[in-house]
Amino acid sequence: MIGVFDSGIGGHSVLRALRAQLPDEPFAYFADTEHAPYGERDEAFVAQRSLAITRKFIEEDGANLVVVACNTATAAAIHLLREAYPQIPFVGVEPPLRPAVAVTRTRQVGVMATRGTLASAKFRALHESLAASGVRFILQPCDGLALAIETNDAARVRELCERYVGAVQAQGDVDTLVLGCTHYALVDDVLQAAAGDGVRLVEPGVPVARRVAALLA
Ligand code: DGL
Numbered sequence: 001m002i003g004v005f006d007s008g009i010g011g012h013s014v015l016r017a018l019r020a021q022l023p024d025e026p027f028a029y030f031a032d033t034e035h036a037p038y039g040e041r042d043e044a045f046v047a048q049r050s051l052a053i054t055r056k057f058i059e060e061d062g063a064n065l066v067v068v069a070c071n072t073a074t075a076a077a078i079h080l081l082r083e084a085y086p087q088i089p090f091v092g093v094e095p096p097l098r099p100a101v102a103v104t105r106t107r108q109v110g111v112m113a114t115r116g117t118l119a120s121a122k123f124r125a126l127h128e129s130l131a132a133s134g135v136r137f138i139l140q141p142c143d144g145l146a147l148a149i150e151t152n153d154a155a156r157v158r159e160l161c162e163r164y165v166g167a168v169q170a171q172g173d174v175d176t177l178v179l180g181c182t183h184y185a186l187v188d189d190v191l192q193a194a195a196g197d198g199v200r201l202v203e204p205g206v207p208v209a210r211r212v213a214a215l216l217a
Contacts, residue, residue, distance in 0.1 A: 002022075002067060010069070050073045054081050068091070072116040074092030
């Protein structure tokens with residue numbers, strides 16, 4: 001059994017890709033809605049929740065692989081999960097900066113993510129590792145957006161997408177927008193409308209599914 005978790009429904013964007021790639025695998029999905037959103041919590045809290053969910057998956061449900069379908073939890077906790085369960089493979093999700101570097105023509109890329117993800121050491125290391133690419137990354141913390149998606153508040157989702165995409169576009173000629181939170185992929189149509197047709201959205205679901213398939217193989 002493959003355990004998949006997120007703070008809420010956001011990880012469904014990853015689960016969708018997993019199911020498409022691996023239709024015969026049994027998946028269990030845990031949405032930690034009681035403690036969502038994670039993105040504006042401190043790292044220790046997110047790490048403690050991630051460990052508790054992982055413990056349940058492995059010790060109670062018999063999971064033999066765990067997908068951390070949350071950028072914020074991956075940044076805060078995946079190293080701790082690997083330490084706690086060295087025999088279990090973990091696949092996390094991080095803002096797809098590298099794929100964005102491969103496709104941008106203007107060399108200016110917007111990154112929308114939670115405050116927690118953007119402040120993490122893991123994200124900083126990823127960002128710094130791409131300094132030599134010459135691509136300028138415009139980092140946009142999107143407070144409240146995951147919560148609006150989680151609570152299915154369509155008006156608020158539209159308002160926040162327009163506000164944050166507008167803030168990114170005001171800073172540069174951005175042709176590529178990284179969706180660095182799994183919730184955001186669930187409203188990619190709203191984000192695309194806010195950004196305009198000339199902007200390409202980059203989501204991490206498919207690469208995560210490919211990585212899981214490779215591990216299983
Ligand atoms: N979906 C999550 C992520 O990818 C977390 C959103 C939240 O709970 O703030 O970061």
